[in-house]
Amino acid sequence: MKAKFLNVLTVCVVTLAVLSPELVVFGIIWERHIELLESQNFACEVSKAGVAIAATPQTENIPLPQTNIQTSEPNLVNKMLIFTEQYKLGTILQWFFLLTPICVGVGIIFYDRYLVYRAAVLKEQVEMLERLWQQSIEQ
Secondary structure, eight states, X not given: OHHHHHHHHXXXXXXXXXXXXXXXXXXXXXXXXXXXXXXXXXHHHHHHHHHXXXXXXXXXXXOOOOHHHHHHHHHHHHHHHHHHHHHHHHHHHHHHHHHHHHHHHHHHHHHHHHHHHHHHHHHHHHHHHHHHHXXXXXX
16 A cells, blocks of 8 residues: 555656646746737727827817727726636636645545554454453453
């Protein structure tokens, strides 16, 4: 049992060692990707707002239409919320891939301790039954 436990624990540690750098790189790339998408989205919204402002007449007696800018702001907010949710999903995936081997290793350790405890309890019960059996034979 100890050999199996050590083999599984070794596999978990090696898996963690192999996956850790990839998770760090994945996190860095994901952050840069989100920043790129946000900057592209912001540039697109600014260019749309600039086109809407440039298309309006510049005379004083005609009011500037603000509907294009106002409708683009909620879209910008909604898109940023979507990007934030994607970023949170990436962070959750990072932690999942990092913590899974650790939890498996800890689970194996606790299960092994539990098996040792159960074996000790069973051994005590067998010894007690043997003593009772010896006492009943002597009487």
